[in-house]
Amino acid sequence: MSESFTHLDDQGHAHMVDVSAKQVTKRTATARSLVVMQPETLTKLMEGGLPKGDVLATARIAGIQAAKKTSDLIPLCHPLMLTKVSVDINVVDKVSIEILCTCSLKGVTGVEMEALTGVTVAALTLYDMCKAVDKGIVIQNTQLLEKHGGKSGSWSSADVDR
Template sequence: MSSFTHLDAAGNPSMVDVGNKNVTRRTAVAQAIVVLGDEIMSKLENKDIQTKKGPVFQTAILAGIMGAKKTSELIPLCHPLALEKVGVDININDAKEVVITCTARLSGKTGVEMEALTGASVAALTIYDMCKAFSHDIVIKSTRLLEKTGGKSDYQSA
């Protein structure tokens, strides 16, 4: 097993030095799944849910993009990145679950996995916040990395 990259020789937290890495095109795609339940899903009209706070999915898309941009402020050892693209898509799958997909992209010396994961997570939390007045039986079922490209190695989930 490899050693943790965010610990120095003494075992203290340390930001990874990316100074000698090559700039490569890097992309990461993350997914979060939210189960709203039948009561809330019955309010779905024109691919969104309208609440007193506004359109749920449209607001979650904006929140996900904002969350990805703020990742280094939330995760202590993440590098601040000049993201070139963040996209958030929200769809309903066959099981009537809300599927959030966040894609982050840049040309840089470090990956964008945490930005994609943060974007998907913040979008899921926004959906929870906007729908909790209808029901607290909302479940953020999963958040995971689907794929990453660029850097030393690529990754694709099974």
């Protein structure tokens, strides 16, 4: 597979890629982060016993807001008219929470960066709201799980050998 740096012009200068000739298709992407904490922290979190309030609702809203602002944060990302952003937060075990962010739209460019930005900011918000009781929280395994649509079609991390 040949590598091409689409965000560089002939002189090697950064530029935003012109996507005006691309086909409009439905595009979706889902990203994931795992947040690991002390069992006592997770218990307080799930019981609503943390001093900063409803951590899960705040993290969801932060993730949605971040996905919508991706082009303000990542320099060469196109501003997108997202039609859906969801942030799901699930307890994995006695010390771990999985955060999933799914973004979708009908457009000419993908939404992978929006999903990754959303899940990352949701995880950071969770950390921020829990750090008073657990400074050792670890955010790990942030990754794109899957994407669909566009010229390259579908992709899944399950298909990647690591």
